Amino acid sequence: xxxxxxxxxxxxxxxxxxxxxxxxxxxxxxxxxxxxxxxxxxxxxxxxxxxxxxxxxxxxxxxxxxxxxxxxxxxxxxxxxxxxxxxxxxxxxxxxxxxxxxxxxxxxxxxxxxxxxxxxxxxxxxxxxxxxxxxxxxxxxxxxxxxxxxxxxxxxxxxxxxxxxxxxxxxxxxxxxxxxxxxxxxxxxxxxxxxxxxxxxxxxxxxxxxxxxxxxxxxxxxxxxxxxxxxxxxxxxxxxxxxxxxxxxxxxxxxx
Amino acid sequence: xxxxxxxxxxxxxxxxxxxxxxxxxxxxxxxxxxxxxxxxxxxxxxxxxxxxxxxxxxxxxxxxxxxxxxxxxxxxxxxxxxxxxxxxxxxxxxxxxxxxxxxxxxxxxxxxxxxxxxxxxxxxxxxxxxxxxxxxxxxxxxxxxxxxxxxxxxxxxxxxxxxxxxxxxxxxxxxxxxxxxxxxxxxxxxxxxxxxxxxxxxxxxxxxxxxxxxxxxxxxxxxxxxxxxxxxxxxxxxxxxxxxxxxxxxxxxxxxxxxxxxxxxxxxxxxxxxxxxxxxxxxxxxxxxxxxxxxxxxxxxxxxxxxxxxxxxxxxxxxxxxxxxxxxxxxxxxxxxxxxxxxxxxxxxxxxxxxxxxxxxxxx
Numbered sequence: 001x002x003x004x005x006x007x008x009x010x011x012x013x014x015x016x017x018x019x020x021x022x023x024x025x026x027x028x029x030x031x032x033x034x035x036x037x038x039x040x041x042x043x044x045x046x047x048x049x050x051x052x053x054x055x056x057x058x059x060x061x062x063x064x065x066x067x068x069x070x071x072x073x074x075x076x077x078x079x080x081x082x083x084x085x086x087x088x089x090x091x092x093x094x095x096x097x098x099x100x101x102x103x104x105x106x107x108x109x110x111x112x113x114x115x116x117x118x119x120x121x122x123x124x125x126x127x128x129x130x131x132x133x134x135x136x137x138x139x140x141x142x143x144x145x146x147x148x149x150x151x152x153x154x155x156x157x158x159x160x161x162x163x164x165x166x167x168x169x170x171x172x173x174x175x176x177x178x179x180x181x182x183x184x185x186x187x188x189x190x191x192x193x194x195x196x197x198x199x200x201x202x203x204x205x206x207x208x209x210x211x212x213x214x215x216x217x218x219x220x221x222x223x224x225x226x227x228x229x230x231x232x233x234x235x236x237x238x239x240x241x242x243x244x245x246x247x248x249x250x251x252x253x254x255x256x
Numbered sequence: 257x258x259x260x261x262x263x264x265x266x267x268x269x270x271x272x273x274x275x276x277x278x279x280x281x282x283x284x285x286x287x288x289x290x291x292x293x294x295x296x297x298x299x300x301x302x303x304x305x306x307x308x309x310x311x312x313x314x315x316x317x318x319x320x321x322x323x324x325x326x327x328x329x330x331x332x333x334x335x336x337x338x339x340x341x342x343x344x345x346x347x348x349x350x351x352x353x354x355x356x357x358x359x360x361x362x363x364x365x366x367x368x369x370x371x372x373x374x375x376x377x378x379x380x381x382x383x384x385x386x387x388x389x390x391x392x393x394x395x396x397x398x399x400x401x402x403x404x405x406x407x408x409x410x411x412x413x414x415x416x417x418x419x420x421x422x423x424x425x426x427x428x429x430x431x432x433x434x435x436x437x438x439x440x441x442x443x444x445x446x447x448x449x450x451x452x453x454x455x456x457x458x459x460x461x462x463x464x465x466x467x468x469x470x471x472x473x474x475x476x477x478x479x480x481x482x483x484x485x486x487x488x489x490x491x492x493x494x495x496x497x498x499x500x501x502x503x504x505x506x507x508x509x510x511x512x513x514x515x516x517x518x519x520x521x522x523x524x525x526x527x528x529x530x531x532x533x534x535x536x537x538x539x540x541x542x543x544x545x546x547x548x549x550x551x552x553x554x555x556x557x558x559x560x561x562x563x564x565x566x567x568x569x570x571x572x573x574x575x576x577x578x579x580x581x582x583x584x585x586x587x588x589x590x591x592x593x594x595x596x597x598x599x600x601x602x603x604x605x606x607x608x609x610x611x612x613x614x615x616x617x618x619x620x
Contacts (some may be wrong), residue, residue, distance in 0.1 A: 159311055162331045165361035178348040238320035
């Protein structure tokens with residue numbers, strides 16, 4: 001009696017979390033136009049989705065944005081982490097703290113301040129403004145991931161490389177980068193997913209010339225829930241799962 | 257300096273703020289010898305090693321390797337390699353790639369690299385382990401890989417920074433002997449730093465005892481043990497007993513010290529000698545002490561002592577006694593000749609005055 005109670009409670013919680021997602025996936029294959037009745041198996045909503053050019057374009061825009069934002073923030077973030085780890089300089093702690101401020105501050109605050117900045121400087125709202133904004137909020141995550149990896153780093157490794165005849169540059173290329181590579185990859189993936197599903201900041205800093213997927217879906221849903229949104233949701237879900245497993249796989253493999 | 261020495265330093269100084277971690281150190285290491293720098297932690301031995309490797313620059317003085325001035329040469333251009341305390345094997349590379357790392361930096365072609373890696377692995381007793389991951393190896397094997405990674409480059413000088421510290425006791429004993437053999441086999445000059453006097457004694461041709469940034473004494477291990485130049489060396493190298501008192505007379509190199517309880521003891525004056533009337537310390541080794549009943553000769557110096565406890569440790573068994581408020585250890589021979597000692601029993605301890613040393617007090 002008592003024994004199955006905790007288990008049932010757990011099932012209820014997990015049900016609340018996962019049933020809506022399961023419903024979304026199931027109904028993406030529904031032949032019926034209504035979102036409430038089952039009309040047989042079909043791929044018609046996937047077809048509709050891919051025939052919706054605005055939607056497909058938004059998807060490519062989003063992917064391109066996520067790709068570039070993740071890459072730029074990994075480059076800057078990786079170097080920042082290395083600098084914070086290796087060197088002592090004035091303002092180091094302030095810089096470190098500021099990264100956390102970006103991460104902790106409410107997204108809406110970041111969004112408004114970035115919009116104000118772009119208007120002030122005169123950056124046209126579009127791809128560039130989106131990229132700058134996305135790099136801004138991805139950066140701390142990359143830095144923290146790489147710093148975590150570096151915190152367990154044996155300080156004598158770079159010295160050993162130098163001792164064996166490597167120049168500073170060769171040492172970085174052959175010893176330092178391979179050691180932090182898993183963290184760089186994990187940080188990149190994290191940035192990629194963060195960028196891909198961001199709504200709040202993107203709403204503020206995107207312009208009419210460059211529409212991205214989350215905003216497109218949001219506007220679609222406002223008019224009324226179309227079944228093709230289910231299909232899109234399913235695709236995004238599969239994509240996220242693949243990315244998630246990939247990053248987990250990289251991290252566990254590097255921990256051996 | 258002579259052309260035969262692989263490493264010679266003169267007047268090396270390295271300051272951190274007001275504190276001189278290395279304070280006017282000069283040394284000369286002949287080619288093909290095993291040179292140890294022995295000292296407690298914080299004595300500056302690691303700083304000295306880093307100066308030799310090139311990770312740090314001296315504030316004063318000169319480092320020469322085979323006569324070549326090294327002060328301004330960066331670590332990757334010195335004919336010196338170092339075995340790090342925690343070995344610093346590259347975790348992202350196989351054993352073979354670790355060892356080939358230095359050869360690759362020198363532009364040795366791949367086929368030649370492979371041959372030399374295989375040969376050095378054989379020499380350190382790990383043939384065929386090229387493709388293993390360093391993390392899969394045991395502590396002793398990793399040690400050998402770290403050595404091989406340096407030795408494959410045939411450096412003029414190999415620096416070792418307490419590489420045995422992380423090993424367990426048994427393995428450490430084994431590696432001590434092995435390091436000595438490897439040094440002989442390769443003929444490379446080793447400069448080894450350690451705080452473990454037994455490591456330094458077993459392996460070295462010459463040992464420098466370092467304290468507060470300076471060398472107290474540089475000598476072969478046996479001389480260090482038998483003829484310590486300073487009270488610090490006498491106390492740090494090997495076990496030693498010390499008896500504090502006042503120097504009352506010196507005759508023909510033999511000093512007489514009045515202990516605080518009034519007893520008179522004798523020992524040879526050390527080269528660094530106190531003056532009559534000054535506080536002095538007499539050092540006598542546990543194995544020099546004989547228990548009354550054994551061959552106690554008439555010219556021996558003696559003290560009365562009471563037994564605290566006996567410490568059985570095979571050939572290294574000792575008895576702990578108290579004499580005039582000071583704790584002493586004496587070696588217990590394990591051939592059955594030692595008398596039965598019960599706690600609280602009083603006995604007479606004696607020693608040949610020629611085997612004891614008298615230093616000024618407060619030296620260490």
